[in-house]
């Protein structure tokens with residue numbers, strides 16, 4: 001087991017956003033986390049990455065308790081994410097965005113790089129090489145020097161993924177990576193996520209695009225109003241009456 005959530009509950013100002021959520025991810029899996037708007041999916045990501053602490057329950061990554069650990073330390077353990085709303089440095093090039101992502105894990109760090117310490121020279125060459133490698137991996141090598149806010153929407157989404165990969169994560173969390181994509185971009189994204197997994201990174205995916213989820217995931221967890229209502233292989237989830245009801249609403253209502 002790579003990541004395990006046990007009896008996770010989260011309350012915001014007296015309102016229960018999540019209660020008693022349990023699930024686990026094995027290494028090498030692509031796990032889909034689905035559920036209607038407001039179900040609590042992003043909140044789960046925020047707790048795994050240390051933005052919020054859960055009100056109850058435990059989160060362990062390779063046996064280490066993540067609860068109350070600061071975000072940068074969780075990144076250091078090997079967890080990276082993308083955000084539901086694109087968060088790139090728009091005025092920076094694609095390449096610069098990746099470099100920023102890498103500075104959180106380089107040895108000399110951000111301040112040393114500003115001071116141009118000797119170790120930093122060597123590292124800078126490495127950072128450039130690795131950043132270009134990542135851009136090539138996601139299919140953005142040709143636009144390395146283009147300002148990120150002028151890139152096509154699908155390209156910006158891929159750039160966010162590349163930036164997350166810059167920390168060499170064991171686990172990558174993707175929050176609605178296909179949102180706003182046209183079909184051809186979604187197909188490319190699917191291939192990219194498969195490639196990421198085949199390269200040894202486990203993937204936890206929040207997504208509303210059901211064909212993508214059902215095609216890509218080894219296992220799917222569905223939550224509704226903060227409660228897990230189903231878990232299983234895609235073909236089971238697709239036909240699960242509670243999942244269908246959560247998405248479509250009861251017909252006689």
Ligand SMILES: Nc1ncnc2c1ncn2[C@@H]1O[C@H](COP(=O)(O)OP(=O)(O)OP(=O)(O)O)[C@@H](O)[C@H]1O
Pocket residue numbers: 012017035036037038039040041042043044084
């Ligand atoms: N920081 C916060 N403060 C107060 N309430 C919050 C906060 N973050 C999330 N919530 C509430 O928790 C619930 C779950 O929100 P969350 O963003 O996790 O849903 P989601 O499943 O990601 O939905 P969507 O598919 O629309 O992105 C919602 O009712 C939301 O209003």
Ligand SMILES: [Mg+2]
Pocket residue numbers: 041042043084
């Ligand atoms: Mg969300």
